[in-house]
Amino acid sequence: MGARSFGAAGAAAASSSGSSPESGWSAQTLAAVGVSATCAGAAGWLMLRSQQDLEQAGAAAESLVDLPLLRVEGAKVDPRLRVLSGARGRGLFVEGGCPEGTVLLSVPPQAVLSPDRAARLLLQGVSEAPGAGRADGGAAEGALQWGLLPALLAWVRAELDGGRPASFGLGPYVDVLPRSFPSLPLCLTEEDAERELFGTALLPATQQLRARLLADRDAARQVVEGRRASGGSEDATRSGMWSDGLWLWACGVLLTRGGLGLSLSGGAYDLDRPSLAIVPLVDLANCDSQAPTCEVRAGPGGEVCLVTLRTLAPGAEATFDYGVRSHEQTLFTFGYLPDSGEFAVTSPLQLGCEDQGGVRHALLRLLALDQQEDEQQLVGPAPAARLRRPTGGLGPVDASELIAAANLLEMSSAELKVVAGQVASAGGLPTDLGLKPKPVTRDRLLALLEAWSVDLGRQGASEPEAGGADLSPLRRYRAECAALVAEALRSLRV
Numbered sequence: 001m002g003a004r005s006f007g008a009a010g011a012a013a014a015s016s017s018g019s020s021p022e023s024g025w026s027a028q029t030l031a032a033v034g035v036s037a038t039c040a041g042a043a044g045w046l047m048l049r050s051q052q053d054l055e056q057a058g059a060a061a062e063s064l065v066d067l068p069l070l071r072v073e074g075a076k077v078d079p080r081l082r083v084l085s086g087a088r089g090r091g092l093f094v095e096g097g098c099p100e101g102t103v104l105l106s107v108p109p110q111a112v113l114s115p116d117r118a119a120r121l122l123l124q125g126v127s128e129a130p131g132a133g134r135a136d137g138g139a140a141e142g143a144l145q146w147g148l149l150p151a152l153l154a155w156v157r158a159e160l161d162g163g164r165p166a167s168f169g170l171g172p173y174v175d176v177l178p179r180s181f182p183s184l185p186l187c188l189t190e191e192d193a194e195r196e197l198f199g200t201a202l203l204p205a206t207q208q209l210r211a212r213l214l215a216d217r218d219a220a221r222q223v224v225e226g227r228r229a230s231g232g233s234e235d236a237t238r239s240g241m242w243s244d245g246l247w248l249w250a251c252g253v254l255l256t257r258g259g260l261g262l263s264l265s266g267g268a269y270d271l272d273r274p275s276l277a278i279v280p281l282v283d284l285a286n287c288d289s290q291a292p293t294c295e296v297r298a299g300p301g302g303e304v305c306l307v308t309l310r311t312l313a314p315g316a317e318a319t320f321d322y323g324v325r326s327h328e329q330t331l332f333t334f335g336y337l338p339d340s341g342e343f344a345v346t347s348p349l350q351l352g353c354e355d356q357g358g359v360r361h362a363l364l365r366l367l368a369l370d371q372q373e374d375e376q377q378l379v380g381p382a383p384a385a386r387l388r389r390p391t392g393g394l395g396p397v398d399a400s401e402l403i404a405a406a407n408l409l410e411m412s413s414a415e416l417k418v419v420a421g422q423v424a425s426a427g428g429l430p431t432d433l434g435l436k437p438k439p440v441t442r443d444r445l446l447a448l449l450e451a452w453s454v455d456l457g458r459q460g461a462s463e464p465e466a467g468g469a470d471l472s473p474l475r476r477y478r479a480e481c482a483a484l485v486a487e488a489l490r491s492l493r494v
Contacts, residue, residue, distance in 0.1 A: 076106035083176055083284055091286045092318040098308050104318055105281050105306040113278040118152040121168045122224050150250035151220045158241040173280050181252040183473045184335035196474045199455030200481055201346035202332055217247045256334050257283040279304045288319035295320050337473040344388040345481045349405050351383045359416045363408050366429060387484040397487040400434030406441045407433055442492060449489045456482040
């Protein structure tokens with residue numbers, strides 16, 4: 001099963017596996033932006049639908065036209081567009097009506113916040129940062145390079161917090177960013193993460209991501225402090241910008257707005273598809289996957305445009321669809337839990353085995369490829385079986401993937417050859433593989449689910465909320481995990 005299975009349930013699962021032998025923006029790049037660029041989902045949702053709502057916000061409705069960040073050639077902002085702040089969060093709204101096809105925002109490539117731009121700003125006088133151009137996220141140099149973008153954000157945030165003028169013309173933009181991400185797993189304290197996420201796949205994923213990003217912080221600090229000339233604003237920010245809290249805040253900005261190319265895979269995360277870049281102001285638009293009012297398009301000169309899909313009335317919100325993601329990945333990346341769609345949770349049972357060249361491993365990987373589109377984005381070196389609740393919450397829990405994986409793990413070599421033959425003739429796994437567990441499979445699945453249930457019930461909602469923060473998305477997720485596991489246990493015991 002490997003070292004990435006989580007909690008006591010991971011140990012139970014492990015016992016079953018050994019019983020049987022950036023220069024511009026192309027259309028392709030924009031597809032990633034459409035998935036990754038986002039608003040402050042963790043800060044709350046705005047549902048202001050009328051001109052009256054907009055007027056009542058008063059001074060909180062800010063024009064975007066004068067932001068220094070967009071004082072570059074090619075930048076365009078519709079004068080009717082406003083960023084509206086309120087107790088429930090922040091989003092983009094139109095002060096006057098806009099017809100279909102209106103370009104509300106056009107952000108040229110040179111205004112995009114990318115690792116290359118961060119290196120140019122922070123390492124003034126240095127022609128090339130270590131690892132420049134690297135995007136694999138694997139070697140130390142690559143990690144250092146993408147680590148400079150949170151350094152840029154933390155630098156400016158520290159200046160603002162200290163009452164000093166912000167550098168690089170980024171002060172007004174950073175000032176409209178959320179000050180905290182209370183329900184984003186990455187930004188929880190280690191103690192809060194342990195309490196709120198114990199027994200879920202998000203806890204080890206969060207712990208690994210936190211450790212990786214703090215290691216990047218240490219590497220970025222060496223480069224920035226070693227290569228920049230000391231003095232002035234740099235001295236003023238140096239003491240605070242490298243703190244865990246401020247660094248993780250900056251990484252939270254990137255995670256909710258740039259995605260960091262992360263893919264959750266069981267209890268781990270993967271950096272195989274880096275997409276680290278923020279399109280300023282476009283990232284202030286909230287998500288609406290059901291009826292978005294806008295979409296993100298690539299302009300002829302590589303600019304990133306926010307364009308209305310239909311006529312917008314005064315006071316309407318400018319939203320776009322962030323792309324297909326599972327509920328679990330949405331919570332991990334953005335800090336909120338969608339209210340609609342199918343709910344699926346990652347189990348400790350990985351779809352793979354130690355013999356990666358064997359038939360068993362190949363069949364388990366084929367099972368992973370059968371996962372739905374939103375879940376296939378999460379597949380990395382160690383995908384895991386999932387429990388699902390059908391859309392609308394009606395019908396029994398779907399444990400077929402878990403059962404199929406457990407059956408494959410318990411099969412003899414002869415049985416595996418039979419299944420492989422069926423795959424060769426039918427072009428896919430047999431449909432009955434996940435209908436009913438074999439007797440020995442049933443016992444091991446019961447042990448796994450019972451241990452998983454204990455993990456999920458160990459700590460949680462009975463504890464007071466940390467610092468008064470709204471942790472309800474995390475608690476809803478964990479409660480749904482527990483409910484799905486309980487239902488799966490009942491169905492297996494029948």
